[in-house]
Amino acid sequence: MNLVVLGVQWGDEGKGKIIDFLAEGAGAVVRYQGGNNAGHTVVIAGRKFVLHLIPSGILHKGKACIIGNGVVIDPKYLLEEIAYLRKNGINIKNYLTISENASVILPYHKLLDTLSETKSKKGKIGTTSRGIGPAYVDKVGRLGIRMVDLLNKKVLAEKLENNLALKNFIITRYYGEKAYSKEQLLKEYLGYGRSLKKYIKNTFPVLFQQVKGEKRVLFEGAQGTMLDIDFGTYPYVTSSNATAGGASTGTGVGPGAIDRVIGVTKAYTTRVGEGPFPTELTDSTGEFLRKQGNEFGATTGRPRRCGWFDAVVSKYSAMVNGLTGLAITKLDVLTGIKEIKICVAYKVGGKTYKDFPADMEKLAKAKPVYKIMKGWSEDITGVKKYSGLPKNTRLYIKELEKLTGVKAVILSVGPDRSQTFIQGKIWEK
Ligand code: GDP
Ligand code: IMO
Numbered sequence: 237m238n239l240v241v242l243g244v245q246w247g248d249e250g251k252g253k254i255i256d257f258l259a260e261g262a263g264a265v266v267r268y269q270g271g272n273n274a275g276h277t278v279v280i281a282g283r284k285f286v287l288h289l290i291p292s293g294i295l296h297k298g299k300a301c302i303i304g305n306g307v308v309i310d311p312k313y314l315l316e317e318i319a320y321l322r323k324n325g326i327n328i329k330n331y332l333t334i335s336e337n338a339s340v341i342l343p344y345h346k347l348l349d350t351l352s353e354t355k356s357k358k359g360k361i362g363t364t365s366r367g368i369g370p371a372y373v374d375k376v377g378r379l380g381i382r383m384v385d386l387l388n389k390k391v392l393a394e395k396l397e398n399n400l401a402l403k404n405f406i407i408t409r410y411y412g413e414k415a416y417s418k419e420q421l422l423k424e425y426l427g428y429g430r431s432l433k434k435y436i437k438n439t440f441p442v443l444f445q446q447v448k449g450e451k452r453v454l455f456e457g458a459q460g461t462m463l464d465i466d467f468g469t470y471p472y473v474t475s476s477n478a479t480a481g482g483a484s485t486g487t488g489v490g491p492g493a494i495d496r497v498i499g500v501t502k503a504y505t506t507r508v509g510e511g512p513f514p515t516e517l518t519d520s521t522g523e524f525l526r527k528q529g530n531e532f533g534a535t536t537g538r539p540r541r542c543g544w545f546d547a548v549v550s551k552y553s554a555m556v557n558g559l560t561g562l563a564i565t566k567l568d569v570l571t572g573i574k575e576i577k578i579c580v581a582y583k584v585g586g587k588t589y590k591d592f593p594a595d596m597e598k599l600a601k602a603k604p605v606y607k608i609m610k611g612w613s614e615d616i617t618g619v620k621k622y623s624g625l626p627k628n629t630r631l632y633i634k635e636l637e638k639l640t641g642v643k644a645v646i647l648s649v650g651p652d653r654s655q656t657f658i659q660g661k662i663w664e665k
């Protein structure tokens with residue numbers, strides 16, 4: 237039984253928490269896309285960990301944690317994350333594996349990311365400035381550097397030479413910034429190769445054995461469906477496939493081996509960065525959600541934009557991911573709100589849309605049509621099972637299930653690993 241766990245909305249749904257919770261029953265956890273633009277928070281008995289690149293299964297002893305070929309890796313940052321985990325007593329050595337085919341983020345990617353946001357004529361996307369977009373551009377442009385190249389001086393030197401010819405031209409002539417030295421980058425990145433050599437492997441046979449055997453594999457999504465390069469609010473998206481298909485292309489495990497797809501969704505919505513967000517609240521309710529939900533980015537610390545649950549988005553997400561179950565997080569954050577709204581359709585220029593539009597101009601003008609639900613005032617942070625939830629919370633969950641067309645299989649009522657419970661089949665046939 238192999239599961240994909242991914243974000244239904246614009247990221248930060250609580251994927252890290254749900255992956256950590258499910259990892260107990262898994263043999264391996266594999267990240268399939270994105271890079272250290274992700275920030276996955278796990279809280280265990282009050283102790284908080286934030287993971288950006290290493291799969292969120294690493295906090296359980298003995299789980300194989302794999303960084304798949306679809307990921308873009310900043311090796312300098314990765315070494316920092318390894319050091320951070322070590323300092324906190326987490327053993328990585330025998331558990332972490334990095335795909336030889338994963339792409340490398342270089343300093344010029346980070347610079348180009350920042351420059352494209354600040355100096356180019358196109359609008360700002362509000363990226364995390366981690367070099368994600370430019371690294372994927374090189375991958376698709378067939379001139380990217382892969383993790384395996386960090387172990388081969390000749391190949392790395394050639395690839396750097398090729399890359400820098402054009403990159404330095406753009407950096408100096410178009411942006412008026414300083415050129416990169418090939419020798420300096422070669423020395424630095426060969427050094428990272430030496431430090432990471434023990435983790436860099438051919439991950440395909442490893443994963444193949446895991447999925448063929450009785451081991452359970454969790455595929456960890458980063459970002460969210462609405463940030464997906466194909467299905468998201470383009471161009472205000474990230475540069476990879478955060479949706480379920482990415483789990484196959486980003487790991488080398490065929491779709492036939494994937495049994496279930498669990499979509500993690502907040503009980504409301506948030507978004508970081510620019511782009512359309514129909515249910516955004518810029519009033520005191522938005523402020524309440526930001527405060528109660530502690531909605532500040534785990535990667536950049538930016539305040540997250542907050543709004544009501546958008547069922548048009550979740551229905552679309554259920555469709556493009558083939559969701560088999562929902563994990564609803566942050567239900568506790570809604571406690572105390574008298575009337576909770578759910579967006580069931582959009583109105584654009586007098587017309588009503590129940591399906592998510594591909595035309596972003598339409599989406600930017602969309603006015604949400606709301607269904608109003610009664611709230612609850614009881615503290616639910618200690619609830620351990622569905623029947624322990626207040627009636628109105630249960631009615632709210634039922635409504636989200638009905639509108640999305642997917643059953644809620646996991647519910648989360650606080651940030652801690654212990655504040656999570658299962659409400660349906662996860663690993664069972
Ligand atoms: P991810 O990127 O999807 O892993 O999510 P983030 O870690 O970026 O953001 C989710 C935030 O919500 C983190 O601060 C979590 O600790 C927190 N969180 C997750 N689930 C719950 C929940 O059920 N209730 C509350 N109050 N916080 C939660
Ligand atoms: P997790 O995995 C929320 C957003 C950025 C920006 C856009 C493009 O923690 O859910 P990028 O740096 O990827 O080129 O930025 O995507 N973004 C995220 N928002 N959570 C994330 O990851 C995100 N990763 C990228 O804010 O709008």
Ligand code: MG
Pocket residue numbers: 247248249274275276277534535
């Ligand atoms: Mg996050």
